Amino acid sequence: MVNFMNLNKSYINGEWTEGQTGRRYDILNPYDGSVINDMSIASLQQLEEAFVIAEKAQKEWAKTSAETRRDIILKALEFLKNNREEIVPLMSRETGGTLIKSNVELQLTIEILEEAATFVDEVYQVREISSAIEGKVNHIHRLPLGVISSISPFNFPMNLSMRTIAPAIALGNAVVHKPDIQVAYTGGNIIAAAFEYAGLPKGVLNVIQTDLTEIGDGMLTNPIPKLISFTGSTPVGRHIGEIAGRNLKRVALELGGNNPFIVLSDADVDRAVDAAIFGKYIHQGQICMCINRIIVHKDVYEEFLAKFVERAKALPYGDQLDPKTVVGPLVNERQAEKAEQFIEAAKNAGNTLALEGKRIGNVITPTIFRDVRNSDAIAQAEMFSPVVSIIQADSDEDAIDIANDTEYGLSSAVFTTDIERGEQLALQIDSGMTHVNDQTVNDAPNVAFGGNKASGMGRFGNPWIVEEFTVTKWVSIQSKYREFPF
Template sequence: MPIFEQYNKSFLNGQWTEGKSERVGKIINPYDESEIAAVKLATKGQVKEAFEIAKQAQKEWAKTTADERKAVLKKAADYLKEHKEDVQKTITRETGGTAVKAGVEIGLTIGLLEQAVKYAGELDEIKEISDPIEGKVNHVHRLPLGVISSISPFNFPMNLSMRAIAPALALGNAVVHKPDLQTGLTGGVILAKAFEEAGLPKGVFNMILTDLEEIGNEMLENPIPRLISFTGSTPVGKLIGRIAGENFKRVALELGGNNPFVVLSDADVDRAVDAAIFGKFIHRGQICMIINRLIIHKAVYEEFKQKFVERVKQLPAGDPSDPNTVIGPLMNKNQLNKALQIIEKAKQKGVNIALEGRAEGNVLTPFVFSEVDNSSELAQTELFAPIASLIKAETDEEAIELANDTQYGLSSAIFTTDLEKGEQLALQIDSGMTHINDQTVNDSPVVPFGGNKQSGMGRFGYPWVIEEFTVTKWVSLQTKYRTYPF
């Protein structure tokens, strides 16, 4: 048993703390539906307590030196490296992630910590600005925001949690973090254990294992946090936006996606197929950046379709602990049923099926629909499952128009042999990120990661994340006596 499965408690004020609710939450293996851990849920009162603890702890944490904060971040990264095998086992057991997914997730998480080390000293940099008033010197300081409320989802829980937590801590903030209970170990326990072993002062990072039924909107409405970081669905993001607006809180939101993968008339079809297979089916389609629509120019449509379907047929499905598996289980029965309902609706509407999959337990083998209408419900739905929609474009220009015909704007991709044209067209796609001759699932701690339209607000990645997690302060020093008009 991976070592982290023994920690089935919240982490409050530096202590592993049992929830005070009478309710018990279960963490279930999505592949065989066995119980991994039972968790007594934290109550709304414990969440309030966590914010109070964080508020007090942050005052001292903000006074630490950059070197002190860097040392903690480095030690947390080292802890994850030392326990990489156990971390990967937990990711597979708890999220249903394959060996590839587990390796990608821990690599990204360690990368976030190591990058945060590099900018922990940003608080020490003071910018001086000249002034027309004689004797006035202007200094611009960066200060921590204070306390951050962090909420992460079930799909890439460790990485999407650390994306907010690492910069928040590096920049002198404290954090109250609630992972999705389904992946409470990967999204919460592992991180808390890493920071505990790294010597983070108690109360600076608090992790809550609970659910919405127990705590309601306390993570959003509590008056202490200055910023709410959330990765998840657009409807929930809209709710957070309303509450944050009413309370003048900042938000960092990464929400839904309907990401287009555009294959232009001059594309290398074989390479486009390679990229599309990975970008559609990694983590069985349960990623916000996943390819949702494959938009292919008519000149290469039939060739792409034939080669894509043949490759999809060969993808191994089943037990995610098997290193050869590509298609593991969906997260739970609810996610499976949602996918099956989408498939059934498309069938009823007569959408052409190029490849029909099947459900075995929570494992759904891939479905490929072809000649899909971009305005259809199938094309306009964020699928979050191994379901591919092939859409034919008459021209390259129409392909870009179809790519933009969605309420979302997270990630996108264009395949072309003309890189200059590709970059020009990339600027015409209304999304936060466009990748030329690659697929849509790309992340890095050193790029401006985030979406447009209903895919979110704010940008992660250095240096853009610094603006999100600090407040700018102007201090002026009048070095010569100033005369006033009255």
């Protein structure tokens, strides 16, 4: 059993290191505001040193065998499994997520490690390509990329951190990782503890507990990392993209979403309601993949609306540590106030409430707007809360057009009893992922996970992540003297 409360520092070069700023940050339980622990804030100088350390460590780590890398990945996996009973409630306390959500997140994190262990030998693979030049052999090598700069958000912090960290390490890279300090344990220090337990060499993984006041763009502008991996908002993603483009760095960006859930005229309404309730209210709607707009064919609109409202009205809310709770608190007061502002602005704009929620501390209970037009502000903004818009479509084709009328393109869903047509329509939705007869919140480490348009660049998941986190090199070997024209 590990006392995670002792790990309230950054993890740099294999050591738990006090921050040099002299500042500390109180990590709060979003439900009652109680202090879980305080965290020592690292300095910009410590961040810069971490990149230098990672660059040096990566050169040695890249020489290790696939078996060594696999063993360490599996040992870190063992740590998470052995400490599940301590990790799940701490994750709930820190993120505001329910016990259901925390168990789901830990399981997804475990699956990422399991999958990473399967592709450790993808690096240093060599393909032989034929040549038109006599006596020439072409070899295509796959090599580690180098150092990766990793930035993760507050909502699914362990999962969204590990999906960069585990593949990077498995493929011979080093990582400097900055979690959102609101969720310092879940997003960083538990992961660092797992790899420390696993025997990962010093400097291969560095977890920096700091804030933007201290480091500014230090995770982005440092010349050492070859790739910036970021999950978060689209405005920040655009900023990262600009800096990365200027410095010719690769990016893996998973950004915002305005995810449509489409109910066609032939859908099984009861099953669609079941799926929509989960896809909207898991983690209070604070997942980039959560349903943001529900688009329903006019023939089943009133039936779906009535059943959805009744189900949402009955969802238990409150303390996330109560096993019965479905809707817990938003992560902080700022997010709760932002949700309230969206609701008030929509009401002032004339949008109609089918279910009016209430605010209790940082808890926002389910809030449903009906007869929303897709052009309304409430439909075009990413809610990241238990607030949802329900839009009526005149036809199935109209539903697809409405779904595509957004700058985002992360996840989407289509409900229909015609499976074949459902897949055809899925291909017409401009999003990175579409789920037929399911909801929008789906993830797995062996699928192509990522968004289109303003929802991101690149794809996570095996084998796509292998391409993202390695570099391809052509080596040609001339075994026979080559005649040149001059």
